[in-house]
Amino acid sequence: MSNNKSLMYGLLVGGLVGSMATLLSAPSSGRDLRGQIRFNRQRLEETVNQLKSEGVSLKDQVVQTAKESAGVIKEVSADLQNSIKQWQMEIEPHKNDLQKEIEEIELKIKQLEQALEEK
Structure with missing residues (x-):
């Protein structure tokens, strides 16, 4: 939102500076100059209104x-949670088997250590 304000301020300041430069270096008469200023002011107002409208539209889209x-x-979160639960259920039997095998290996290692200590 601050970018829109900065843009609007920039357009406004640029319009004023342009107007002042036109006044100071204008080779045309006062009447023509006032007509040009009115025309440029109308164009500036149209541009500002268009930017405002586009800003509102952009905000609505966001x-x-x-x-x-x-x-x-x-939806993705719910699907992911379901997938994780299903995966956990699928690996549970394998997990138990692996724990049993690890316990058996540890027991065999202890038996080997005891046998080596006895020798």
């Missing part, structure tokens, strides 16, 4: 995209 993204993120 809000809509954020709402849609929130829904998608919730």
